[in-house]
Amino acid sequence: MQIDDADRRLLRHLMAEPGLTSAELAERAGLTTATCWRRLDRLRAAGILKGEEARIDWRALGWEVEVSLRFTLDKTNPRAFDEFIAAAREVPEVIEIQTFLGQTDVRLNVIARDMRHYQEIYRARILTLPHIADTDALMLVATIKESTELPV
Structure with a gap:
C-alpha cells in the first residue's frame, strides 16, 4: 500500500502523541474527522498501523x-x-x-x-x-x- 503526505502527517502526529482523540488528530493533520477515521482504518487494514497500546513505565512501579x-x-x-x-x-x-x-x-x-x-x-x-x-x-x-x- 502506498501512503501519501496526509497519511504521513497522521502517523507523525499519532507517534508524537498517541493519546490524541480522532478529532484532535484530524485537526493537527489538516483533515476532517471522518477523513481521518477512514485513513486510520485503511492504515490498520493494511497492517501499517498495528494498534494502540499503553506504555507503562515499569521503573515507576518499582522494577529497578x-x-x-x-x-x-x-x-x-x-x-x-x-x-x-x-x-x-x-x-x-x-x-x-x-x-x-x-x-x-x-x-x-x-x-x-x-x-x-x-x-x-x-x-x-x-x-x-x-x-x-x-x-x-x-x-x-x-x-x-x-x-x-x-x-x-
Missing part, C-alpha cells in the same frame, strides 16, 4: 533492574530454538525476546525489582531454560534514546 541476556543455544537438537523460546515466554519477568543470526542466537530482556530479585530469577527461571550452550549478561546502566517513532 534491567538485564539483557544473550544466549548461544546448543543446536544439536533441531527443536532447540522453539523449546527455548517457548520456555522463555513463560518467565513473566522476560519483557522482550529477540532472535539473531551470528554468535548470539537469542536475547532476552529481563526486569527485576532489585539485584536480589534478579539473582532469584536468574537462578530459578533463566538458568533452567533448555538448550543453553553459553550466555552473557549486559546490565542496563542508562537508556539514552528510546523511541518508537519512524521518520515518515
Whole structure:
C-alpha cells in the first residue's frame, strides 16, 4: 500500500502523541474527522498501523533492574530454538525476546525489582531454560534514546 503526505502527517502526529482523540488528530493533520477515521482504518487494514497500546513505565512501579541476556543455544537438537523460546515466554519477568543470526542466537530482556530479585530469577527461571550452550549478561546502566517513532 502506498501512503501519501496526509497519511504521513497522521502517523507523525499519532507517534508524537498517541493519546490524541480522532478529532484532535484530524485537526493537527489538516483533515476532517471522518477523513481521518477512514485513513486510520485503511492504515490498520493494511497492517501499517498495528494498534494502540499503553506504555507503562515499569521503573515507576518499582522494577529497578534491567538485564539483557544473550544466549548461544546448543543446536544439536533441531527443536532447540522453539523449546527455548517457548520456555522463555513463560518467565513473566522476560519483557522482550529477540532472535539473531551470528554468535548470539537469542536475547532476552529481563526486569527485576532489585539485584536480589534478579539473582532469584536468574537462578530459578533463566538458568533452567533448555538448550543453553553459553550466555552473557549486559546490565542496563542508562537508556539514552528510546523511541518508537519512524521518520515518515
